[in-house]
Amino acid sequence: MNANILFRYIHELSDAAEREMVVAWLQESEKNRDILAALAQRKLSLEKAADKDNAASDWLKIQTAIQEAPVKKMFPWKRYSAAAAIAALLCTAAWYSTHRPAPVTPHLVKLATTARDKKRITLPDSTEVWLQYNSSLTYDAATFHNSERCVTLQGTAFFNVTSNAAKPFRVQTPHTAITVLGTSFHINARENAPQEIAVATGKINVTAEQLNINLLPEQKITYDPVTHKTTTSHISLHQVTGLRDNKLVFENDDLPGIAAKLEQWYNRKIIIRGTPQRVSFTGxxxxxxxHAVLGGLSFLAGIQYQVTADSVILSLHSNSLRNNK
Incomplete structure (x- = not known):
């Protein structure tokens, strides 16, 4: 692995091809990931060294060690997994590259939920985060109040970001980066699945490989990290804020649509049984x-359900044809 490519990657200067090479190299072994972490710290200390000749010599030694590790091809989902694992490090390294403060010991804070609980989190800047089932949010408390407020999301969350024009708020997901000043928005960012991002208030910028787009209120983007296909659409405010308000919102949804929203909400496999008469449900x-949600849908939309250990099976009553407002 070429050390100059790693250097550009740490400072977020690399192009798409170089990023793919680095992430593939990181996935090869724990040793490679340790090298990258050490590289970020060592480069910082070398830049501050008084003896520049010795610093350059040490840097060349690190280059030689890195170049011994080969780069191999890998499947796309593995690349994204590796990228997510080092996202917090990149946020910290990017700030170091611009401001070069005295060395700070990272203090990673990870907040996670399970399949049975959700959390409402208040970050150090008073930003509120509603963290959905089976999700996690990570940030470095040692650098969070620096020039950029950076967090890493795995899963689904709604953000109400405290406005601070001098310190942009950035969310890193396995496939995208979202940058805001002060706004509220919803992100669904799970491994090996299309990313969904929708805005309630304000304006955000979304970047990814082959993607750079601004979103305004009631706009939604769906991004496939494998094909790089992007779809934009309109979404109602109630749907964007549903997670914050603790409500599943349906708008003219048929059974597959209801199943898709339940699957995303609970991060649980939903199976449709049979080919029942069409239903259109709004509410x-x-x-x-x-169980309470399925019970409500059973009454309101005429859905029958069965909950198993690893999935939920849905079907419709044979006489169901409803449109509830």
Whole structure:
């Protein structure tokens, strides 16, 4: 691995091809990931060294060690997994590259939920985050108040970001980066699945490989990290803020549409049984647990359900044809 490519990667100067090479190299072994972490710290100390000749010599030694590790091809989902694992490091390294402060010991804070609980989180800048089931949010408390407020999301969350024009707020996901000043928005960013980002208030910028787009209120983007296909659409404010308000919102949804929203909301496999008569359902159901939600849908939309250990099976009553407002 060429050390100059790694250097550009740490400072977020690399192009798409170089990023793919680095992430592939990181996935090869724990040793490679340790080298990158050490490289970021060592480069910082070398830049501050008084003896520049010795610093250059040490840097060349690190280059030689890095170049011994080969780069191999890998599947796309592995690349994204490796990228997510080092996202917090990149946020810290990017700030170091611009300001070069005295060395700071990272203090990573990770907040996570399970399949049975959700969390409402207040970050150090008073930004509020509603963290959905089976999701996690990570940030470096040692650098969070520097020039950029950076967090890493795995899963689904709604953000209400405290406005601070001098310190942009950045969310890194396995496939995208979202930058804002002060706004509220929803992100669904799970491994090996299309990313969905929707804005409630304000304006955000979304970047990814072959993607750079601004989103305004009630706009939604769906991005496939494998094909790089991007779809933009309109979304109602109620749907964007549903997670914050603890409500599943349905708008003219048929059974597959209902199943898709349940699957995304609970991060749980939903199976449709049979080919029942079509249903169109509009309404909202408060999330008091999956059994309570399914019970409400059973009454409101005529859905029959069965909950198993690893999935939910849905079907419609044979005489169901409803449109609830």
């Amino acid at each position: 909202s159901v408060e999330d008091n647990g999956i």
